[in-house]
Amino acid sequence: MSLSYAGNSINLPVKVFEFLKLLIIHAEQTVTKEMAIEQVWLGNIEVGKRGAGNAIWALRKAFTELGLDHEVTFKTITKVGYQLLIKPQGIEAAIVTTSELPLATSSTTRRKKVVIVTLVILFISVLLSLLEVENQAVVNETKKVQRITSLEGIEEHPSVSPDGHYMAFLWRAHLKKNQIYIKDLTDDDAPLRLISKVANDQSSPSWSPDGQNIAYLNVDEQGQCSVHVLELITFIDKEITKNCVKSGYLNNLDWSKDGSKIAFSRSLGDRIAIFSYHVQSKQEIQLTKPNASEEDTLMRWHADNHTLAFVRSTELHAEIHSIIDDREQTLVKDKEVILALAWDRGGENLYFNSMEEGSFVIQKYNLNYKTLESFHQDNEIHSLSVNDTTDEVFYTRHVAQESIAVHSLEGGRLLENIQSSSRDMFGQVVPTTSNILFLSNRSGNWEVWLKQADKNIQLTQSKIHGLVSIPAVSPIFDQFVIAMRRPNAQHHSLHIVELPSGNQQKLLDIDGDVRNPSYSADGKRLYFSAKISGKWAIYRYTFISEKLEQVSEGNGKYAVEDDDGGIFFTKDNTRGIFHLSADRHETLITTKLSDLDWGSLFYKNKTLYYIKRTEKADFIIARDGSGSEVELMTLPPITIRNGMGISPGVNDSIIFTLQGINDSDIYKISIK
Incomplete structure (x- = not known):
């Protein structure tokens, strides 16, 4: 394949062309290195790591040799991936007869190749023509945004x-x-x-x-x-x-x-x-x-x-x-x-x-x-x-291009990736179906979505239901609990939402605000933070008895239950993870968890998992009952989103909310 512009033409290697196709398909989005390795280099990690870097270099060089400004076309997102900054506009594909393809190719396969090759060539031609317009637009736009x-x-x-x-x-x-x-x-x-x-x-x-x-x-x-x-x-x-x-x-x-x-x-x-x-x-x-x-x-x-x-x-x-x-x-x-x-x-x-x-x-x-x-x-x-x-x-x-990825806890192998042109975050598995529940702005507002095998379903509508927060999925029923603030309401309240219908009902009335629910492992109890009498604390609600009781004395933000009736929990504006035993004895067990990662912890199989961040890497730490810690996984720094950036997956897997906020520029615009 080749690129042509203003009478000049440059041939592209097959993999470079495939990489350009991936950028075009995800124009104005971040194409992560993992995506490129999976889709262009077919999962060959070592070859793909080198190949992605070589491919973006080859594209920049090709555009420069054609007399085009690659700086307004491609952008490297450090340690994450690459972006095509211009979004091509599709045009009507020309008709190509099957006789123009090799006879050994079946008619169906030939037809697919015709469509793919033709659309990609047309996309590239439109992309190249847009570059000249884009360069001029940058000049014109300086009067407004620079x-x-x-x-x-x-x-x-x-x-x-x-x-x-x-x-x-x-x-x-x-x-x-x-x-x-x-x-x-x-x-x-x-x-x-x-x-x-x-x-x-x-x-x-x-x-x-x-x-x-x-x-x-x-x-x-x-x-x-x-x-x-x-x-x-x-x-x-x-x-x-x-x-x-x-x-x-x-x-x-x-x-x-x-x-x-x-x-x-x-x-x-x-x-x-x-x-x-x-x-x-x-x-x-x-x-x-x-x-x-x-x-x-x-x-x-x-x-x-x-x-x-x-x-x-x-x-x-x-x-x-x-x-x-x-x-x-x-x-x-x-x-x-x-x-x-x-x-x-x-x-x-x-x-x-x-x-x-x-x-x-x-x-x-x-x-x-x-x-x-x-x-x-x-x-x-x-x-x-x-x-x-x-x-x-x-x-x-x-x-910013958050996405949800499922990795194995052992070895960190990528098992599933949820990517879209929107921002998808805070994924949680639904244990009864293995579907994934997450927040997304696909509809224009932040809503709760459900990813099934063949489709995505929007479950809330904020203009009708109210502002939503991060949900908590039941481990035994097809439902989740969410803190939601109804239109014109002063406080958030807890609601149960059925899956996959989205039908909902209020769980209980509290004289105050609520946030950050989580289920016990057996699904019989719900923990959440509530502001009653002027201070936030951790509360526990038992479904069968409908009993509500305060667990922590104060300053509780998010909690997960252990196997002995105690909780691991975090506090507002405070580094670390605290443990509150069943007899209400509080202990600070680690200061490695940032206060910005207040919900990035979970307890599974007698092990506490949480995020530790350094300047050079994000680490997933596994802490057993004796207090011994092991660094299970290592990711580039600032790869995992703050808040509730991790959650347990099915079997031995972990769900990440990955972010591409590794790059930003400064702009100006006139007030007048």
Whole structure:
């Protein structure tokens, strides 16, 4: 097969052509290396690993030789796979007679080959013609959306200097920690300036009003977070306070416009509050007062230097609040998730990023008129920053393509893979049928889906049933339990949903909120976290007796039952796994589980399985009753999604939610 463009032609090896076909079929999605190995190199792992790298290199080289820009066509997702950035449009296939194919081929087989070969050739021809249009579109699009960075890895937390001349941001290159760089926004040819002095994990840069200093979060080898200020001229780095909170890629630091104070988040055990550090007096003051399990993050100072906007969230919903002189008010309510905040220059409009019907949207809240409108929609958006001198919003766009994979516990062999053009996550096996239940935004909203052998069935409709969370599958019946917040309801409630019909009914009434259900191994009991009387705790519900009892004293987030009537459980904002015996004796058994992986544990065959993460790898750990631990499986770092990233499969298998968020770039768009 060959590629032709503008009168030039280049021959492609068969495997390279097959690899290009795979990219075309999954255009604008991440084609993982595992997919390529299975479908192009027929499961030959060693040959496929080398072949995939060679194939993408050959395609980039071919496009370059044809005079096309491969940078706007292909993208490497570090340690995960590859993407075709342009989505070809299909056109009517030309008729090819069977006489044009070898006579030894049967008519049915020949017909299939005709369709496949013809469509692929047409796809490629349309792809090549679109490249010229795409290159022009990039130029035209600069008036609206323009890419600022395009590095291999994660670029996050853009922070524009007060004069609009520079942008500080974090860059996580392959197998390295988050480091802070400065980019000259007025000179594209100027080299990046690395300002991180040590090889710690650093994030959330925030400029002083004079542009001479940058405050940032620093996380050391022991995981301790501290707030630092770096003087850019002298390069003197000072630690100003400890015990801050770094929450994934949330930007949890802001310097007031007058330079008098720095706001940051701090954990108070079962909640996260916002504190201010006063630069002159070095005094620290707690600004917000969240309830149990609430997290106050993403703080941003208003231009008046007194008003602070911030996000108050749980894993169930998020709101935007503001506080001034201890007076707190709610600005925006009832959002699934909010990932960023940014004021415009005068403080009249507050920009924030949220999810609307499964899509990421930058919205604008007007403080004076209390109006809310959508500003810009894109793929997975995270951080926001406003350039006051040019009236532009800077934001980060992540590559996100979660998928569900089933692997054997012994050897880690891939047994099944669920991939789609949507985001599929938090898979669980239905033991009675071996089908897989999962969350997905295939329909545009986050819903519960069931994968059967030959089809996928949508089981919930959020506009009718309400917002859904991660379900818990019964080990003995064709049903699952889910925490669901009905439209216009104040709290979540537990519902039983039948499989595969989707029929549902409320399980029990609780005077408070509920989350994170899980079944006992025999299916007779249900564990969940509930907020009753102002604090979250683990509760147990027995189906036959309909008895409800509190199990943990407090700060319980997710629990799984052991074989002796005790539970392994996690806590809000706390690293580690705790064990509560049947006689209510609590023990911390490990600190290796991140607080972001609160549900990534399960108990099976007298063994506790959980995730341990390092900078170089994600590990699946098996811990037996004596406390001995074995590293069963090793995956590339940040391969498994946070939350409930693993669950038990049938027999000796494990279900992963794999993520492709290993790459992001920074973009800008004009406010006007």
